[in-house]
Amino acid sequence: MKKRVVIKVGSMAVTDETGGVSLTKIQNLVKELESLKKLGYAPILVSSGAINSGRSFVKKPEEKKMMISFQQAAAAIGQPLLMKAYVDALQSHNSHCAQILVTHEDFKERKRFLNIRNTINRLLENDILPIVNENDTVSYEEITVGDNDQLAVMITEATDAEKLILLTEADGLFNKNPKDPDAKRFDIIDFKDDFSGVKFAAKTSIGRGGMDTKLKAVRKLTPIGVDVIIGTFLIDSPLTRLLEHKGGSLFKGNPERQTSRRKSWLSTVVKNEAWVVVDEGCYLAILKGNTSLLPIGIKKVHGTFKRGDVIQIKHKNKSIAVGISEFDYREMDLIKGKKSTEISSLMASPPSKVAIHKDNLLLKADH
Numbered sequence: 519m520k521k522r523v524v525i526k527v528g529s530m531a532v533t534d535e536t537g538g539v540s541l542t543k544i545q546n547l548v549k550e551l552e553s554l555k556k557l558g559y560a561p562i563l564v565s566s567g568a569i570n571s572g573r574s575f576v577k578k579p580e581e582k583k584m585m586i587s588f589q590q591a592a593a594a595i596g597q598p599l600l601m602k603a604y605v606d607a608l609q610s611h612n613s614h615c616a617q618i619l620v621t622h623e624d625f626k627e628r629k630r631f632l633n634i635r636n637t638i639n640r641l642l643e644n645d646i647l648p649i650v651n652e653n654d655t656v657s658y659e660e661i662t663v664g665d666n667d668q669l670a671v672m673i674t675e676a677t678d679a680e681k682l683i684l685l686t687e688a689d690g691l692f693n694k695n696p697k698d699p700d701a702k703r704f705d706i707i708d709f710k711d712d713f714s715g716v717k718f719a720a721k722t723s724i725g726r727g728g729m730d731t732k733l734k735a736v737r738k739l740t741p742i743g744v745d746v747i748i749g750t751f752l753i754d755s756p757l758t759r760l761l762e763h764k765g766g767s768l769f770k771g772n773p774e775r776q777t778s779r780r781k782s783w784l785s786t787v788v789k790n791e792a793w794v795v796v797d798e799g800c801y802l803a804i805l806k807g808n809t810s811l812l813p814i815g816i817k818k819v820h821g822t823f824k825r826g827d828v829i830q831i832k833h834k835n836k837s838i839a840v841g842i843s844e845f846d847y848r849e850m851d852l853i854k855g856k857k858s859t860e861i862s863s864l865m866a867s868p869p870s871k872v873a874i875h876k877d878n879l880l881l882k883a884d885h
């Protein structure tokens with residue numbers, strides 16, 4: 519079987535600074551993707567750039583609250599323009615691509631998840647390049663993936679790819695601002711923990727990600743055995759160069775690949791900005807394993823989430839486990855610190871006595 523590799527390109531890798539699709543950037547990218555196929559890779563592309571491709575066609579709103587619909591309208595215009603550029607560029611290589619637009623919800627629901635997986639499998643079997651982006655038109659706060667780095671993580675897991683390459687402006691991860699002459703690039707980072715000691719430089723102006731979201735991708739994928747490579751697109755043949763380790767930062771995946779589909783799904787579909795903080799007693803109980811998370815041990819609720827979302831369990835700022843929440847964030851806030859027997863007096867028909875059931879809870883590997 520060909521080696522599956524997910525490649526995520528940020529907006530600036532495929533569009534112009536002033537807005538609009540960059541045909542040259544896309545032609546170069548496509549040329550390299552074609553050469554990767556000849557080297558035995560099956561690339562899957564996660565491409566940003568819809569908003570930036572379409573933004574010049576929509577009046578920029580003065581009110582901040584209109585910003586989301588502005589971006590959604592821009593994406594609705596920009597996405598077909600972006601795809602047209604990919605279709606045209608691939609045509610000169612006698613190749614084809616397919617568009618896959620998804621939201622966070624699609625990965626959460628098992629049936630939809632399987633449909634994404636099966637579609638991509640069929641496309642790859644037919645040598646078609648899948649091009650994935652978030653379905654910005656229907657995304658809103660609670661169902662949005664958030665950024666395409668996170669989307670790339672979920673696609674990597676869903677397709678059993680062995681590597682994820684995140685192309686960005688900076689050539690990997692540096693110990694300080696890369697513009698600083700003393701800055702040192704992390705070259706190869708062996709799998710050890712959640713890289714919580716690693717610091718990184720700032721966000722770029724276009725696109726939603728930054729180094730922060732890239733490190734989150736590293737923290738989710740390396741534990742399940744996937745290599746994550748971060749490197750610059752501002753150089754010739756960036757993908758070949760990164761695959762040959764001639765630059766960028768390579769975060770090695772756990773040598774023991776996670777074989778439980780459910781566990782790898784739990785660790786990658788988890789929402790970045792949703793968690794509960796637990797007290798010492800609860801932390802120790804979870805560490806021992808085989809226990810559900812009870813509302814009484816919860817001290818704080820952070821972010822917005824729905825029943826059925828995968829959230830993090832934190833203790834003293836460290837994420838210790840992930841699991842499927844039985845409550846939404848408002849309900850969770852209401853029942854936090856309460857005994858299970860008190861819940862029915864706080865809520866009309868509580869869906870559960872536990873906050874996260876032990877069958878749906880996954881302890882992080884470094885605990």
Ligand code: GLU
Pocket residue numbers: 528529565566567568569570593651652654664665666667725726727
């Ligand atoms: N879906 C957005 C777009 O195509 C990009 C989101 C991101 O860069 O993270 O413009």
